Amino acid sequence: MQDLLTAVRESRAWACYDCGKCTAACPIARIGGSLSPRRHVLKANSGQQKEILQNGTLFSCLTCRMCDQRCPATVAYTDLIQKLRALAFRGGVEPECPHGGALQSLMRMMAKGETHQDRLRWLSPDLKSDPEKGEVFYWTGCNVYYDAFFSDFPVATLKGTKAAVGLMNKLGVVPVVSADERCCGHDLLWNGDRKHFELLAQHNVKLLEASGAQTLVTSCAECLRTWKIDYEPFFSSKPPRMLHISEFLAEHLQELKNLLETRSRRREEADSPSTPDGNIDLFTSTAAPSPQVRTGSALESKTPTSVTFQDPCRLGRHLGIYDPPRQVLSVLPGIKLAEMRNRAGAALCCAGGTWSNCDRFAKQIQVERLREARATGASVLVTACPKCQIHFRCAMKDPRLRGETEIEMKDVSEVVAEAIAQAFEKQVRESCE
Amino acid sequence: MTATESLPPAAQVAQAQRRESISWNLRLVVFACNWCSYAGADTAGVSRIQYEPYFRIIRVMCSGRIQPDFVLRAFEKGADGVLMSGCHFGDCHYVFGNRRAVEQFEKIKRVLRLLGIEEQRLRLEWISAAEGARFARIINEFTDQIRRLGPSLLAGKRNPYAGSPHSG
Numbered sequence: 001m002q003d004l005l006t007a008v009r010e011s012r013a014w015a016c017y018d019c020g021k022c023t024a025a026c027p028i029a030r031i032g033g034s035l036s037p038r039r040h041v042l043k044a045n046s047g048q049q050k051e052i053l054q055n056g057t058l059f060s061c062l063t064c065r066m067c068d069q070r071c072p073a074t075v076a077y078t079d080l081i082q083k084l085r086a087l088a089f090r091g092g093v094e095p096e097c098p099h100g101g102a103l104q105s106l107m108r109m110m111a112k113g114e115t116h117q118d119r120l121r122w123l124s125p126d127l128k129s130d131p132e133k134g135e136v137f138y139w140t141g142c143n144v145y146y147d148a149f150f151s152d153f154p155v156a157t158l159k160g161t162k163a164a165v166g167l168m169n170k171l172g173v174v175p176v177v178s179a180d181e182r183c184c185g186h187d188l189l190w191n192g193d194r195k196h197f198e199l200l201a202q203h204n205v206k207l208l209e210a211s212g213a214q215t216l217v218t219s220c221a222e223c224l225r226t227w228k229i230d231y232e233p234f235f236s237s238k239p240p241r242m243l244h245i246s247e248f249l250a251e252h253l254q255e256l257k258n259l260l261e262t263r264s265r266r267r268e269e270a271d272s273p274s275t276p277d278g279n280i281d282l283f284t285s286t287a288a289p290s291p292q293v294r295t296g297s298a299l300e301s302k303t304p305t306s307v308t309f310q311d312p313c314r315l316g317r318h319l320g321i322y323d324p325p326r327q328v329l330s331v332l333p334g335i336k337l338a339e340m341r342n343r344a345g346a347a348l349c350c351a352g353g354t355w356s357n358c359d360r361f362a363k364q365i366q367v368e369r370l371r372e373a374r375a376t377g378a379s380v381l382v383t384a385c386p387k388c389q390i391h392f393r394c395a396m397k398d399p400r401l402r403g404e405t406e407i408e409m410k411d412v413s414e415v416v417a418e419a420i421a422q423a424f425e426k427q428v429r430e431s432c433e
Numbered sequence: 434m435t436a437t438e439s440l441p442p443a444a445q446v447a448q449a450q451r452r453e454s455i456s457w458n459l460r461l462v463v464f465a466c467n468w469c470s471y472a473g474a475d476t477a478g479v480s481r482i483q484y485e486p487y488f489r490i491i492r493v494m495c496s497g498r499i500q501p502d503f504v505l506r507a508f509e510k511g512a513d514g515v516l517m518s519g520c521h522f523g524d525c526h527y528v529f530g531n532r533r534a535v536e537q538f539e540k541i542k543r544v545l546r547l548l549g550i551e552e553q554r555l556r557l558e559w560i561s562a563a564e565g566a567r568f569a570r571i572i573n574e575f576t577d578q579i580r581r582l583g584p585s586l587l588a589g590k591r592n593p594y595a596g597s598p599h600s601g
């Protein structure tokens with residue numbers, strides 16, 4: 001009981017006044033799932049631990065944070081659910097994991113950590129990095145496992161990882177890329193498995209501290225949330241700065257521009273602010289995306305490629321990072337950002353985040369989101385989290401929906417790296433003419 | 434080259450020490466399809482063939498049923514080796530189940546390599562219902578192979594079966 005009490009206290013569940021906005025906002029409830037965050041909050045408040053753990057919807061929550069954002073009493077439902085799941089797990093209640101729990105097995109094996117992982121084969125010699133020490137630590141996450149496990153989708157999240165390291169090099173940074181990295185434990189934490197999560201957290205924090213890095217950069221929104229929020233208690237001293245790769249690139253925006261400028265000579269500054277289509281509602285306006293989208297210059301032979309952006313729930317609603325990826329995309333020549341109907345704070349999440357709730361509701365949300373992406377007319381769906389890529393690519397495999405949901409997917413870093421490469425190519429072409 | 438040989442020397446030493454510290458009770462997990470391999474094991478028994486006893490057999494309806502999580506869970510729980518087995522090509526009672534098994538096998542192997550678990554700890558074999566002798570031979574071979582590799586690094590530190598023939 002004491003634990004439930006702590007959960008209620010820390011998540012501010014006690015402040016709930018039963019308005020029901022959370023359930024109204026919940027994407028699962030909206031499409032007919034029986035999940036009711038409001039009911040969980042109320043039951044937690046009245047100490048009905050057993051009912052909550054047995055009612056079967058504890059693991060249906062996507063932890064997307066749509067509800068937290070709308071709660072007038074600032075109840076952190078996702079914090080509550082994280083703690084409730086830990087209680088459930090301790091009591092032997094586990095989620096029904098997709099892929100039979102194979103991914104959880106991988107994570108637990110990493111948590112045991114007796115073996116010597118072979119996770120850096122993708123690190124080609126043209127990418128400069130340091131295996132142990134440096135100013136900046138580039139956290140790769142488990143992309144290497146995902147690409148091996150979901151090779152039949154096909155999933156290619158490592159392309160984003162490689163592009164990210166390449167870009168950091170171009171910006172003069174030689175990051176630490178460590179072979180001793182282990183899964184951040186994000187999914188285990190949200191499944192309720194605190195024990196293995198803590199083992200991973202302790203190892204990873206020690207690894208980072210030993211590297212002497214002042215900054216951690218990662219391409220994975222889930223890793224970033226875990227590092228920034230859930231790892232905090234594990235640091236012995238002040239944690240370093242932690243940035244998503246899009247934030248890192250946004251911080252180096254001027255250098256990035258220079259890189260694109262010098263590469264494409266005499267490019268005219270044809271800035272045409274495009275009005276974003278669709279309406280920004282109350283919840284997105286807190287972080288309105290910058291409408292500054294530079295269209296291609298006069299020298300650009302091709303019409304600009306239209307891309308759209310998926311806000312990962314971990315990056316957006318959990319960490320409040322909406323603008324940096326958009327800023328980065330907006331400086332790329334030949335790239336035009338077309339926003340989806342629901343964007344930023346209102347963006348639908350990829351619905352599969354923690355490997356615990358892949359069901360028909362998740363599928364429906366994914367399909368709906370892909371339809372939104374297609375409706376923008378964009379040819380590429382850019383994302384800032386490898387998990388979004390995996391889950392959307394999975395949803396695209398439905399043969400009955402072929403032609404309705406398919407869209408190319410790329411990581412932010414991939415798009416930036418390609419733009420730089422293209423600018424360079426063009427320069428070479430021009431100098432030959 | 435085994436996974437261990439490709440490691441930096443310091444890691445090799447650490448792993449060797451770790452292996453020494455494990456008091457070992459060799460454990461293999463064998464997944465066998467209901468229609469061929471399981472019946473093959475039965476044939477071996479009925480024919481009273483003597484062979485290595487350090488495996489647990491788990492019957493599945495078809496080798497195509499052996500999902501990556503089955504194998505990964507076995508390794509997670511400390512199995513020293515896993516054998517996936519099914520009907521010969523063309524004999525699968527679900528037509529292409531064993532082709533699927535090959536795909537899964539390749540996928541699991543890729544993941545094991547990333548984890549640093551020796552690929553030789555996983556094996557895929559086709560054994561028909563009549564091949565009792567073959568079943569016994571494969572088990573013997575595989576047991577020997579695992580014995581040479583030593584205990585899995587994920588094998589538990591405490592040994593509930595102290596005094597097994599492999600603990601010395």
Ligand code: SF4
Nearest residue numbers: 026061062064065067
């Ligand atoms: S976090 Fe998302 S899925 Fe979970 S209850 Fe809130 S809105 Fe629903």
Ligand code: SF4
Nearest residue numbers: 016017019020022071
């Ligand atoms: S939105 Fe907040 S106050 Fe309203 S029912 Fe949900 S948790 Fe309670």
Ligand code: FES
Nearest residue numbers: 466495519520526
């Ligand atoms: S039934 Fe034996 S492999 Fe399919």
